[in-house]
Amino acid sequence: QSALTQPPSASGSVGQSVTISCTGTSSDVGGYNHVSWYQQHPGKVPKFMIYEVTKRPSGVPDRFSGSKSGNTASLTVSGLQAEDEADYYCSSYAGSNNWVFGGGTKLTVL
Amino acid sequence: QVQLVQSGAEVKKPGASVRVSCKASGYTFTDYYTHWVRQAPGQGLEWMGWVNPNSGNTNFAQKFQGRVTMTTDTSISTAYMELSRLRSDDTAVYFCARVPGGLAYYFDYWGQGTLVTVSS
Numbered sequence: 001q002s003a004l005t006q007p008p009s010a011s012g013s014v015g016q017s018v019t020i021s022c023t024g025t026s027s028d029v030g031g032y033n034h035v036s037w038y039q040q041h042p043g044k045v046p047k048f049m050i051y052e053v054t055k056r057p058s059g060v061p062d063r064f065s066g067s068k069s070g071n072t073a074s075l076t077v078s079g080l081q082a083e084d085e086a087d088y089y090c091s092s093y094a095g096s097n098n099w100v101f102g103g104g105t106k107l108t109v110l
Numbered sequence: 111q112v113q114l115v116q117s118g119a120e121v122k123k124p125g126a127s128v129r130v131s132c133k134a135s136g137y138t139f140t141d142y143y144t145h146w147v148r149q150a151p152g153q154g155l156e157w158m159g160w161v162n163p164n165s166g167n168t169n170f171a172q173k174f175q176g177r178v179t180m181t182t183d184t185s186i187s188t189a190y191m192e193l194s195r196l197r198s199d200d201t202a203v204y205f206c207a208r209v210p211g212g213l214a215y216y217f218d219y220w221g222q223g224t225l226v227t228v229s230s
Contacts, residue, residue, distance in 0.1 A: 001171065003154070034215035038155070045205070045223060046155065051216035089155050093215040097160070097169040099145070104154040 001094050004029065004102035011108040012080045020105045022073040022090030028100055030071035034093035037066060037075045040104075041086045049088075050075060077107070085109040112136040114206050114221035121227045127194040130224045132206030139187035140164045142208040145217060146180060146191045150202040160209065161189060196228045 005023040012018035022029065022037075029035055037050040048057055050066040053073060063078045073092070077084050090102040117131040132144060146158040159170035161180035168180045179192040189206055204224045207217035 003156075032215070036216040038217070040155075045220045046207075046217070048216060048218050048220075051214075051218075057218065091155075091157070091217070098171065099157045099215070101147070101155040101157055 001028070001098055001100045004090055004092060004100055006088075006090060006102040006105045008103070009106045009108065011110055012077075013110045014080055014082065016080050017076060017078045018080060018107065019074050019076045020088055020090075020107065022075070022092075022102045024071050024073075024092055024094075024100070026071060028092040028094040029068065029073050029090075031095065032093045033068070035066065035068060035073040036091045037064075038089045038091065039084075039086045040089065046089065080109050082109050112208075112219045114208065114219055116204075116206060116221040116224045119225040119227070121229065122196050123230055124197055124228055126196050126228075127192055128196060128226050129190055129192040130204050130206075130226070132189045132191070132221050134187045134189070134208070137208075139182075140184055141211050143211060144180070144182065144189035145207045145209055146178075147205045147207055147217070147220075148202040149205070149223075150199070153202075156202075158191070158204075162211075163189065164211075193226075196226075198228050200226065201228045202226060 038046040040046045053068045054066045094100045113135045115133045140163045143160045145160040163182040182189045206221040
């Protein structure tokens with residue numbers, strides 16, 4: 001399986017919104033509503049942020065939202081805060097009991 | 111509370127094998143699949159495979175087939191990942207993560223990670 005495609009970097013000012021894309025194929029992102037997103041601060045463990053494309057686990061601020069169109073999923077962070085600066089990874093079920101991650105996006109809060 | 115506690119850092123020579131453990135607590139171990147994900151230095155996350163503690167069934171990413179073994183010991187709620195014929199590019203932090211059994215496809219809790227260094 002090939003990794004999902006994410007932009008290497010994204011940025012936004014405090015209070016603004018930023019959207020990170022995650023592009024796959026009809027065999028993964030486009031074929032299932034099983035996209036999830038993870039936040040990872042440097043040297044830390046990934047944190048589960050979004051599942052089933054749009055759902056937020058308890059405790060995740062509603063500033064974080066997910067969507068999908070065709071083979072591309074997106075994570076939007078609204079009202080950016082300094083602590084949102086981190087790496088973000090998408091993941092998708094890829095069929096046949098396989099999963100795949102994106103290459104990651106480094107979000108910088110200006 | 112849910113915890114996944116992994117074994118400590120390892121240093122191995124090329125060609126050797128490494129086994130990493132992941133001890134679960136705070137939930138019913140057999141209700142969740144254990145997945146393994148690795149992250150090379152400065153790189154992204156890479157999915158390796160999963161083990162079903164109930165059945166012992168496994169599935170691995172094609173890249174690792176033939177070189178990885180994943181097992182569990184349900185009596186001590188522990189999962190194991192063994193990678194053989196290590197190469198320098200296997201140097202990475204290895205994470206275990208749980209996925210709810212049934213129709214769930216996300217990693218909701220992660221272990222703290224185990225650094226495996228492969229060097230001659």
